[in-house]
Amino acid sequence: MSTDNAISPMQVRAKIRSGEWQHNTSGVASGFVQGNIVILPKTWADGFLQFCQKNPKPCPIVGMSDQPGDFLLSSVGDDVDIRTDVPSYKVFRDGNFVDEVTDISSLWQDDLVTFVLGCSFSFEEALIADGLEVRNITEGVNVPMYRTNIACKSAGPFSGNTVVSMRPMTPKDAIRAIQICTRFPSVHGAPLHFGNPESIGIKDINNPEFGDAVTIKEGEVPVFWACGVTPQVALEQAKPPLCITHSPGCMLVTDMRNSHLAVL
Template identity: 75%
Template sequence: MTIEKTMSPYAIRQAIRHGDFTGNTSGMAQGFVQCNLAILPADWAGDFLQFCQMNPKPCPIVGMSAKPGDFQLQALGQDIDIRTDIPKYRVFKDGQYVEEVTDISAQWRDDFVVFALGCSFSFEEALIADGLEVRNITEKVNVPMYRTNLACQTAGRFSGSMVVSMRPMKPADAIRAIQICSRFPSVHGAPVHFGSPEQIGIRDIHSPDYGDAVTIKEGEVPVFWACGVTPQVALEQAKPPVCITHSPGHMLITDLPNSRLAVL
Protein backbone atom coordinates (compact mmCIF):
# COMPACT_ATOMS: atom_id res chain seq x y z
CA MET A 1 0.00 0.00 0.00
CA THR A 2 1.33 3.42 -0.96
CA ILE A 3 1.19 5.94 1.87
CA GLU A 4 0.64 9.56 0.88
CA LYS A 5 1.18 12.47 3.26
CA THR A 6 -2.09 13.96 2.01
CA MET A 7 -4.17 10.98 3.17
CA SER A 8 -6.72 11.59 5.91
CA PRO A 9 -5.71 10.95 9.53
CA TYR A 10 -8.12 8.00 9.65
CA ALA A 11 -6.64 6.44 6.50
CA ILE A 12 -3.09 6.86 7.81
CA ARG A 13 -4.04 5.30 11.16
CA GLN A 14 -5.57 2.36 9.34
CA ALA A 15 -2.37 1.90 7.31
CA ILE A 16 -0.35 1.99 10.53
CA ARG A 17 -2.72 -0.48 12.21
CA HIS A 18 -2.29 -2.96 9.38
CA GLY A 19 1.50 -2.65 9.32
CA ASP A 20 1.70 -0.74 6.04
CA PHE A 21 3.53 2.24 7.58
CA THR A 22 6.08 2.31 10.41
CA GLY A 23 8.00 5.51 9.61
CA ASN A 24 8.15 8.91 11.30
CA THR A 25 5.07 11.08 10.88
CA SER A 26 6.58 14.54 10.36
CA GLY A 27 4.72 16.34 7.57
CA MET A 28 1.92 13.78 7.37
CA ALA A 29 -1.84 14.57 7.48
CA GLN A 30 -1.24 18.29 7.18
CA GLY A 31 -3.76 20.34 9.09
CA PHE A 32 -4.23 17.84 11.90
CA VAL A 33 -2.86 17.55 15.42
CA GLN A 34 -0.20 14.95 16.14
CA CYS A 35 0.42 13.70 19.66
CA ASN A 36 3.16 12.19 21.77
CA LEU A 37 2.20 9.23 23.92
CA ALA A 38 2.68 8.10 27.50
CA ILE A 39 0.94 5.06 29.00
CA LEU A 40 1.22 4.26 32.70
CA PRO A 41 -0.44 2.09 35.35
CA ALA A 42 -3.30 3.89 37.08
CA ASP A 43 -1.46 4.17 40.42
CA TRP A 44 1.24 6.25 38.68
CA ALA A 45 -1.12 8.35 36.55
CA GLY A 46 -1.92 10.99 39.20
CA ASP A 47 1.71 11.97 39.70
CA PHE A 48 2.29 12.03 35.94
CA LEU A 49 -0.77 14.20 35.36
CA GLN A 50 0.56 16.68 37.92
CA PHE A 51 3.99 16.62 36.25
CA CYS A 52 2.38 17.52 32.92
CA GLN A 53 0.30 20.29 34.50
CA MET A 54 3.40 21.80 36.11
CA ASN A 55 5.44 21.53 32.89
CA PRO A 56 3.01 22.57 30.13
CA LYS A 57 5.70 23.59 27.61
CA PRO A 58 7.20 20.09 27.11
CA CYS A 59 4.11 18.16 28.28
CA PRO A 60 0.91 19.86 27.01
CA ILE A 61 -2.02 17.50 27.50
CA VAL A 62 -4.28 17.18 24.46
CA GLY A 63 -6.25 14.13 25.62
CA MET A 64 -6.45 11.26 28.11
CA SER A 65 -8.20 7.93 28.32
CA ALA A 66 -11.67 8.22 29.85
CA LYS A 67 -10.91 5.50 32.41
CA PRO A 68 -8.15 2.95 33.13
CA GLY A 69 -7.96 0.28 30.46
CA ASP A 70 -9.66 2.43 27.80
CA PHE A 71 -7.60 2.24 24.59
CA GLN A 72 -10.04 4.13 22.35
CA LEU A 73 -9.47 7.88 22.55
CA GLN A 74 -12.82 8.82 21.03
CA ALA A 75 -12.39 12.53 21.66
CA LEU A 76 -9.30 12.58 19.42
CA GLY A 77 -10.56 10.72 16.37
CA GLN A 78 -12.63 8.08 14.65
CA ASP A 79 -11.91 4.49 15.68
CA ILE A 80 -8.58 5.24 17.38
CA ASP A 81 -7.00 2.17 18.98
CA ILE A 82 -3.98 3.37 20.92
CA ARG A 83 -2.57 -0.20 20.94
CA THR A 84 -2.07 -0.30 17.17
CA ASP A 85 -2.35 3.18 15.65
CA ILE A 86 1.14 4.57 16.31
CA PRO A 87 3.96 3.51 13.93
CA LYS A 88 6.43 2.55 16.68
CA TYR A 89 6.27 2.31 20.46
CA ARG A 90 8.95 2.10 23.14
CA VAL A 91 8.42 -0.18 26.15
CA PHE A 92 10.13 0.58 29.48
CA LYS A 93 10.31 -1.59 32.58
CA ASP A 94 11.57 -0.15 35.88
CA GLY A 95 12.78 2.87 33.92
CA GLN A 96 14.84 0.83 31.48
CA TYR A 97 14.10 0.78 27.76
CA VAL A 98 13.53 -2.85 26.79
CA GLU A 99 12.10 -2.95 23.27
CA GLU A 100 10.60 -1.11 20.32
CA VAL A 101 7.43 -2.60 18.83
CA THR A 102 4.76 -1.68 16.28
CA ASP A 103 1.82 -3.09 18.26
CA ILE A 104 1.26 -3.11 22.04
CA SER A 105 -1.83 -5.34 22.15
CA ALA A 106 0.19 -8.08 23.86
CA GLN A 107 1.44 -5.64 26.52
CA TRP A 108 -1.93 -4.03 27.21
CA ARG A 109 -3.28 -4.00 30.78
CA ASP A 110 -6.69 -3.13 32.21
CA ASP A 111 -5.13 -0.56 34.56
CA PHE A 112 -3.30 1.43 31.88
CA VAL A 113 -4.00 5.17 31.59
CA VAL A 114 -3.20 6.93 28.30
CA PHE A 115 -1.86 10.47 27.96
CA ALA A 116 -1.78 12.15 24.53
CA LEU A 117 0.55 15.16 24.59
CA GLY A 118 0.93 17.96 22.04
CA CYS A 119 3.66 17.58 19.42
CA SER A 120 5.77 20.14 17.57
CA PHE A 121 4.90 18.51 14.24
CA SER A 122 1.55 20.30 14.53
CA PHE A 123 3.08 23.78 14.29
CA GLU A 124 5.53 22.91 11.50
CA GLU A 125 2.87 23.49 8.86
CA ALA A 126 2.18 26.97 10.29
CA LEU A 127 5.87 27.77 9.86
CA ILE A 128 5.86 26.44 6.29
CA ALA A 129 2.65 28.34 5.46
CA ASP A 130 4.43 31.54 6.49
CA GLY A 131 7.31 30.78 4.13
CA LEU A 132 9.77 29.42 6.69
CA GLU A 133 11.75 26.30 5.86
CA VAL A 134 11.53 23.34 8.23
CA ARG A 135 14.80 21.59 7.58
CA ASN A 136 13.85 18.10 8.78
CA ILE A 137 10.92 18.09 6.35
CA THR A 138 13.07 19.44 3.50
CA GLU A 139 15.68 16.76 4.11
CA LYS A 140 13.02 14.06 4.76
CA VAL A 141 14.41 12.97 8.12
CA ASN A 142 13.20 12.86 11.71
CA VAL A 143 13.61 16.11 13.64
CA PRO A 144 16.79 16.24 15.78
CA MET A 145 16.13 16.11 19.54
CA TYR A 146 18.50 16.73 22.44
CA ARG A 147 18.65 16.31 26.19
CA THR A 148 19.35 19.61 27.97
CA ASN A 149 20.17 21.05 31.39
CA LEU A 150 16.80 22.85 31.56
CA ALA A 151 15.19 21.43 34.70
CA CYS A 152 11.49 20.55 34.81
CA GLN A 153 9.32 21.16 37.85
CA THR A 154 9.17 18.08 40.08
CA ALA A 155 5.78 16.50 40.75
CA GLY A 156 5.48 13.50 43.05
CA ARG A 157 7.73 10.75 41.71
CA PHE A 158 8.46 12.58 38.44
CA SER A 159 11.35 14.94 37.71
CA GLY A 160 13.99 15.44 35.05
CA SER A 161 15.37 17.82 32.45
CA MET A 162 13.75 19.02 29.26
CA VAL A 163 14.31 17.45 25.86
CA VAL A 164 14.19 19.91 22.96
CA SER A 165 13.70 19.63 19.21
CA MET A 166 15.78 21.81 16.89
CA ARG A 167 15.18 23.53 13.57
CA PRO A 168 17.91 25.79 12.10
CA MET A 169 16.86 29.23 10.87
CA LYS A 170 18.21 32.65 10.04
CA PRO A 171 17.88 34.99 13.06
CA ALA A 172 15.08 37.00 11.47
CA ASP A 173 13.18 33.79 10.71
CA ALA A 174 13.72 32.61 14.28
CA ILE A 175 12.01 35.75 15.55
CA ARG A 176 9.12 35.16 13.17
CA ALA A 177 8.89 31.53 14.36
CA ILE A 178 8.54 32.79 17.94
CA GLN A 179 5.62 34.97 16.87
CA ILE A 180 3.92 32.12 14.99
CA CYS A 181 4.42 29.39 17.58
CA SER A 182 3.28 31.57 20.47
CA ARG A 183 -0.22 30.99 19.05
CA PHE A 184 0.07 27.24 19.68
CA PRO A 185 0.61 26.71 23.43
CA SER A 186 -1.01 23.25 23.26
CA VAL A 187 1.77 22.03 20.95
CA HIS A 188 4.79 23.43 22.83
CA GLY A 189 4.31 27.09 21.95
CA ALA A 190 7.24 29.44 21.34
CA PRO A 191 10.85 28.20 21.28
CA VAL A 192 12.62 27.95 24.64
CA HIS A 193 16.04 28.97 23.28
CA PHE A 194 17.92 29.87 20.14
CA GLY A 195 21.60 30.36 19.52
CA SER A 196 24.39 28.70 21.52
CA PRO A 197 23.48 25.06 22.23
CA GLU A 198 26.12 24.92 24.97
CA GLN A 199 24.06 27.33 27.08
CA ILE A 200 21.39 24.65 27.52
CA GLY A 201 23.81 21.74 27.95
CA ILE A 202 24.07 20.45 24.37
CA ARG A 203 27.69 19.56 23.65
CA ASP A 204 27.45 18.51 20.00
CA ILE A 205 24.66 19.95 17.87
CA HIS A 206 25.56 17.50 15.09
CA SER A 207 24.90 14.45 17.31
CA PRO A 208 21.28 14.51 18.49
CA ASP A 209 20.18 12.18 21.28
CA TYR A 210 17.07 11.26 19.29
CA GLY A 211 16.07 11.67 15.66
CA ASP A 212 18.46 12.68 12.87
CA ALA A 213 21.02 15.42 12.36
CA VAL A 214 20.10 18.13 9.83
CA THR A 215 22.17 20.64 7.88
CA ILE A 216 22.86 23.97 9.59
CA LYS A 217 23.81 26.47 6.91
CA GLU A 218 26.08 29.48 7.23
CA GLY A 219 24.25 32.39 8.83
CA GLU A 220 21.70 30.15 10.55
CA VAL A 221 21.20 29.58 14.28
CA PRO A 222 19.70 26.50 15.94
CA VAL A 223 16.20 27.16 17.30
CA PHE A 224 14.99 24.92 20.13
CA TRP A 225 11.45 24.00 21.13
CA ALA A 226 10.32 22.05 24.19
CA CYS A 227 9.81 18.45 23.07
CA GLY A 228 7.36 15.71 23.97
CA VAL A 229 10.19 13.23 24.47
CA THR A 230 10.72 15.02 27.82
CA PRO A 231 8.30 12.65 29.62
CA GLN A 232 10.49 9.72 28.57
CA VAL A 233 13.37 11.20 30.58
CA ALA A 234 11.06 11.70 33.57
CA LEU A 235 9.77 8.14 33.22
CA GLU A 236 13.31 6.77 33.08
CA GLN A 237 14.11 8.53 36.36
CA ALA A 238 10.84 7.70 38.15
CA LYS A 239 11.15 4.01 37.19
CA PRO A 240 7.52 2.87 37.11
CA PRO A 241 7.28 -0.93 36.80
CA VAL A 242 6.07 -0.55 33.21
CA CYS A 243 5.33 2.31 30.85
CA ILE A 244 4.93 2.70 27.10
CA THR A 245 5.68 5.75 24.96
CA HIS A 246 5.81 6.58 21.27
CA SER A 247 9.16 6.08 19.59
CA PRO A 248 10.60 9.57 18.97
CA GLY A 249 9.16 11.01 15.76
CA HIS A 250 6.42 8.35 15.49
CA MET A 251 3.23 10.08 16.61
CA LEU A 252 -0.48 9.53 17.00
CA ILE A 253 -2.21 11.40 14.18
CA THR A 254 -5.58 12.68 15.41
CA ASP A 255 -8.68 14.03 13.68
CA LEU A 256 -8.36 17.36 15.54
CA PRO A 257 -7.58 20.29 13.23
CA ASN A 258 -4.50 22.28 14.18
CA SER A 259 -6.61 25.44 13.95
CA ARG A 260 -8.54 24.31 17.02
CA LEU A 261 -5.40 24.61 19.12
CA ALA A 262 -4.42 28.07 17.87
CA VAL A 263 -4.82 31.06 20.17
CA LEU A 264 -5.90 34.02 18.06
Protein backbone atom coordinates in the same frame (compact mmCIF):
# COMPACT_ATOMS: atom_id res chain seq x y z
CA MET B 1 4.64 4.26 1.35
CA SER B 2 5.84 7.78 0.61
CA THR B 3 5.08 10.76 2.81
CA ASP B 4 1.74 12.27 1.77
CA ASN B 5 0.47 15.37 3.49
CA ALA B 6 -2.92 15.03 1.79
CA ILE B 7 -3.75 11.64 3.33
CA SER B 8 -6.46 11.66 6.01
CA PRO B 9 -5.72 10.82 9.66
CA MET B 10 -7.93 7.73 9.47
CA GLN B 11 -6.07 6.52 6.37
CA VAL B 12 -2.74 7.05 8.15
CA ARG B 13 -3.93 5.09 11.18
CA ALA B 14 -5.23 2.28 8.94
CA LYS B 15 -1.84 1.96 7.27
CA ILE B 16 -0.09 2.00 10.64
CA ARG B 17 -2.49 -0.61 12.04
CA SER B 18 -1.88 -2.90 9.06
CA GLY B 19 1.89 -2.59 9.44
CA GLU B 20 2.35 -0.74 6.14
CA TRP B 21 3.65 2.43 7.90
CA GLN B 22 6.30 1.91 10.60
CA HIS B 23 8.38 5.12 10.42
CA ASN B 24 8.12 8.75 11.52
CA THR B 25 4.97 10.74 10.80
CA SER B 26 6.47 14.19 10.16
CA GLY B 27 4.62 15.99 7.39
CA VAL B 28 1.67 13.60 7.02
CA ALA B 29 -2.06 14.38 7.34
CA SER B 30 -1.69 18.12 6.85
CA GLY B 31 -3.92 20.16 9.15
CA PHE B 32 -4.29 17.56 11.89
CA VAL B 33 -2.80 17.27 15.37
CA GLN B 34 -0.20 14.59 16.03
CA GLY B 35 0.40 13.44 19.58
CA ASN B 36 3.18 12.11 21.76
CA ILE B 37 2.03 9.12 23.81
CA VAL B 38 2.58 8.09 27.43
CA ILE B 39 0.79 5.04 28.86
CA LEU B 40 1.03 4.26 32.59
CA PRO B 41 -0.73 2.18 35.26
CA LYS B 42 -3.45 4.11 37.10
CA THR B 43 -1.43 4.20 40.33
CA TRP B 44 1.22 6.26 38.50
CA ALA B 45 -1.06 8.29 36.24
CA ASP B 46 -2.10 10.94 38.79
CA GLY B 47 1.53 11.83 39.52
CA PHE B 48 2.32 12.05 35.82
CA LEU B 49 -0.72 14.27 35.25
CA GLN B 50 0.61 16.64 37.91
CA PHE B 51 4.04 16.61 36.25
CA CYS B 52 2.44 17.63 32.94
CA GLN B 53 0.45 20.40 34.60
CA LYS B 54 3.63 21.80 36.13
CA ASN B 55 5.54 21.57 32.82
CA PRO B 56 3.07 22.58 30.10
CA LYS B 57 5.64 23.54 27.46
CA PRO B 58 7.26 20.10 27.07
CA CYS B 59 4.16 18.18 28.23
CA PRO B 60 0.98 19.84 26.90
CA ILE B 61 -1.95 17.43 27.31
CA VAL B 62 -4.35 17.38 24.34
CA GLY B 63 -6.16 14.12 25.18
CA MET B 64 -6.52 11.28 27.69
CA SER B 65 -8.31 7.97 27.99
CA ASP B 66 -11.75 8.35 29.59
CA GLN B 67 -11.24 5.47 32.02
CA PRO B 68 -8.34 3.19 33.01
CA GLY B 69 -8.14 0.31 30.56
CA ASP B 70 -9.76 2.21 27.67
CA PHE B 71 -7.76 1.61 24.50
CA LEU B 72 -10.20 3.41 22.20
CA LEU B 73 -9.52 7.16 22.44
CA SER B 74 -12.77 8.70 21.21
CA SER B 75 -11.73 12.14 22.48
CA VAL B 76 -9.05 12.46 19.77
CA GLY B 77 -10.62 10.64 16.81
CA ASP B 78 -12.91 7.99 15.36
CA ASP B 79 -11.79 4.39 15.89
CA VAL B 80 -8.45 5.38 17.46
CA ASP B 81 -6.98 2.22 19.01
CA ILE B 82 -3.94 3.19 21.05
CA ARG B 83 -2.67 -0.42 20.99
CA THR B 84 -2.11 -0.47 17.23
CA ASP B 85 -2.27 3.06 15.78
CA VAL B 86 1.22 4.38 16.60
CA PRO B 87 3.97 3.37 14.12
CA SER B 88 6.44 2.38 16.84
CA TYR B 89 6.28 2.12 20.64
CA LYS B 90 8.99 2.05 23.29
CA VAL B 91 8.43 -0.20 26.31
CA PHE B 92 10.01 0.63 29.68
CA ARG B 93 10.06 -1.53 32.81
CA ASP B 94 11.27 -0.05 36.10
CA GLY B 95 12.55 2.94 34.12
CA ASN B 96 14.66 0.84 31.76
CA PHE B 97 14.03 0.63 28.03
CA VAL B 98 13.37 -3.03 27.20
CA ASP B 99 11.78 -3.20 23.75
CA GLU B 100 10.55 -1.33 20.68
CA VAL B 101 7.42 -2.78 19.07
CA THR B 102 4.74 -1.89 16.52
CA ASP B 103 1.77 -3.34 18.45
CA ILE B 104 1.13 -3.33 22.21
CA SER B 105 -2.04 -5.45 22.28
CA SER B 106 -0.25 -8.26 24.12
CA LEU B 107 0.99 -5.79 26.76
CA TRP B 108 -2.37 -4.17 27.43
CA GLN B 109 -3.70 -4.13 31.00
CA ASP B 110 -7.06 -3.07 32.44
CA ASP B 111 -5.43 -0.39 34.64
CA LEU B 112 -3.52 1.47 31.91
CA VAL B 113 -4.13 5.20 31.35
CA THR B 114 -3.16 6.92 28.09
CA PHE B 115 -1.97 10.52 27.78
CA VAL B 116 -1.78 12.28 24.40
CA LEU B 117 0.61 15.25 24.46
CA GLY B 118 0.87 18.00 21.85
CA CYS B 119 3.59 17.61 19.23
CA SER B 120 5.79 20.09 17.39
CA PHE B 121 4.71 18.61 14.05
CA SER B 122 1.54 20.70 14.44
CA PHE B 123 3.33 24.05 14.53
CA GLU B 124 5.62 23.00 11.67
CA GLU B 125 2.59 23.35 9.40
CA ALA B 126 2.06 26.93 10.58
CA LEU B 127 5.73 27.76 9.98
CA ILE B 128 5.62 26.38 6.44
CA ALA B 129 2.35 28.21 5.71
CA ASP B 130 4.14 31.45 6.62
CA GLY B 131 6.96 30.71 4.18
CA LEU B 132 9.55 29.43 6.66
CA GLU B 133 11.58 26.35 5.83
CA VAL B 134 11.44 23.38 8.20
CA ARG B 135 14.70 21.61 7.50
CA ASN B 136 13.77 18.12 8.73
CA ILE B 137 10.79 18.11 6.32
CA THR B 138 12.90 19.50 3.47
CA GLU B 139 15.49 16.78 4.02
CA GLY B 140 12.91 14.04 4.65
CA VAL B 141 14.22 13.00 8.06
CA ASN B 142 13.06 12.94 11.67
CA VAL B 143 13.54 16.17 13.61
CA PRO B 144 16.75 16.25 15.74
CA MET B 145 16.14 16.13 19.50
CA TYR B 146 18.56 16.75 22.38
CA ARG B 147 18.76 16.39 26.14
CA THR B 148 19.42 19.74 27.87
CA ASN B 149 20.32 21.16 31.28
CA ILE B 150 16.92 22.91 31.56
CA ALA B 151 15.28 21.38 34.64
CA CYS B 152 11.60 20.48 34.73
CA LYS B 153 9.49 21.11 37.82
CA SER B 154 9.23 17.89 39.84
CA ALA B 155 5.98 16.17 40.76
CA GLY B 156 6.22 13.19 43.11
CA PRO B 157 8.64 10.69 41.55
CA PHE B 158 8.67 12.48 38.20
CA SER B 159 11.59 14.82 37.48
CA GLY B 160 14.35 15.41 34.95
CA ASN B 161 15.59 17.86 32.33
CA THR B 162 13.80 19.10 29.24
CA VAL B 163 14.37 17.50 25.84
CA VAL B 164 14.27 19.95 22.92
CA SER B 165 13.72 19.65 19.18
CA MET B 166 15.78 21.82 16.83
CA ARG B 167 15.16 23.53 13.50
CA PRO B 168 17.87 25.77 11.97
CA MET B 169 16.81 29.22 10.76
CA THR B 170 18.22 32.64 10.02
CA PRO B 171 17.90 35.01 12.99
CA LYS B 172 15.13 36.89 11.15
CA ASP B 173 13.15 33.69 10.58
CA ALA B 174 13.75 32.60 14.18
CA ILE B 175 12.08 35.79 15.42
CA ARG B 176 9.14 35.17 13.08
CA ALA B 177 8.93 31.57 14.33
CA ILE B 178 8.66 32.84 17.91
CA GLN B 179 5.75 35.06 16.88
CA ILE B 180 3.97 32.21 15.10
CA CYS B 181 4.49 29.52 17.71
CA THR B 182 3.38 31.71 20.60
CA ARG B 183 -0.13 31.14 19.20
CA PHE B 184 0.17 27.38 19.76
CA PRO B 185 0.69 26.75 23.51
CA SER B 186 -0.95 23.31 23.21
CA VAL B 187 1.88 22.12 20.94
CA HIS B 188 4.90 23.47 22.86
CA GLY B 189 4.45 27.16 22.05
CA ALA B 190 7.35 29.51 21.40
CA PRO B 191 10.96 28.26 21.28
CA LEU B 192 12.86 27.98 24.57
CA HIS B 193 16.18 29.14 23.11
CA PHE B 194 18.03 29.94 19.93
CA GLY B 195 21.71 30.39 19.32
CA ASN B 196 24.53 28.78 21.32
CA PRO B 197 23.62 25.11 22.02
CA GLU B 198 26.22 24.76 24.78
CA SER B 199 24.41 27.30 26.97
CA ILE B 200 21.56 24.78 27.38
CA GLY B 201 23.87 21.79 27.79
CA ILE B 202 24.09 20.51 24.21
CA LYS B 203 27.71 19.62 23.48
CA ASP B 204 27.43 18.37 19.88
CA ILE B 205 24.68 19.85 17.70
CA ASN B 206 25.53 17.34 14.96
CA ASN B 207 24.86 14.36 17.22
CA PRO B 208 21.26 14.43 18.51
CA GLU B 209 20.23 11.90 21.18
CA PHE B 210 16.96 11.29 19.31
CA GLY B 211 15.94 11.73 15.67
CA ASP B 212 18.31 12.68 12.86
CA ALA B 213 20.89 15.40 12.30
CA VAL B 214 19.99 18.10 9.77
CA THR B 215 22.05 20.60 7.79
CA ILE B 216 22.76 23.95 9.46
CA LYS B 217 23.69 26.42 6.74
CA GLU B 218 26.00 29.42 6.98
CA GLY B 219 24.16 32.34 8.57
CA GLU B 220 21.66 30.12 10.39
CA VAL B 221 21.24 29.51 14.11
CA PRO B 222 19.72 26.46 15.82
CA VAL B 223 16.25 27.15 17.22
CA PHE B 224 15.09 24.93 20.09
CA TRP B 225 11.56 24.05 21.14
CA ALA B 226 10.45 22.05 24.21
CA CYS B 227 9.83 18.48 23.05
CA GLY B 228 7.36 15.75 23.92
CA VAL B 229 10.19 13.26 24.40
CA THR B 230 10.77 15.01 27.76
CA PRO B 231 8.36 12.62 29.58
CA GLN B 232 10.60 9.69 28.61
CA VAL B 233 13.41 11.30 30.61
CA ALA B 234 11.07 11.80 33.59
CA LEU B 235 9.93 8.18 33.33
CA GLU B 236 13.54 6.99 33.41
CA GLN B 237 13.86 8.83 36.74
CA ALA B 238 10.51 7.72 38.21
CA LYS B 239 10.91 4.03 37.28
CA PRO B 240 7.26 2.89 37.06
CA PRO B 241 6.90 -0.90 36.72
CA LEU B 242 5.54 -0.47 33.19
CA CYS B 243 5.42 2.49 30.83
CA ILE B 244 4.80 2.63 27.10
CA THR B 245 5.57 5.66 24.93
CA HIS B 246 5.79 6.45 21.24
CA SER B 247 9.19 6.09 19.60
CA PRO B 248 10.56 9.60 18.91
CA GLY B 249 8.99 10.98 15.73
CA CYS B 250 6.43 8.17 15.48
CA MET B 251 3.24 9.92 16.57
CA LEU B 252 -0.45 9.22 16.97
CA VAL B 253 -2.20 11.05 14.14
CA THR B 254 -5.51 12.36 15.52
CA ASP B 255 -8.68 13.78 13.98
CA MET B 256 -8.23 17.09 15.84
CA ARG B 257 -7.41 20.07 13.66
CA ASN B 258 -4.31 22.17 14.29
CA SER B 259 -6.33 25.33 13.70
CA HIS B 260 -8.44 24.53 16.76
CA LEU B 261 -5.33 24.73 18.95
CA ALA B 262 -4.32 28.21 17.85
CA VAL B 263 -4.77 31.11 20.28
CA LEU B 264 -5.74 34.19 18.30
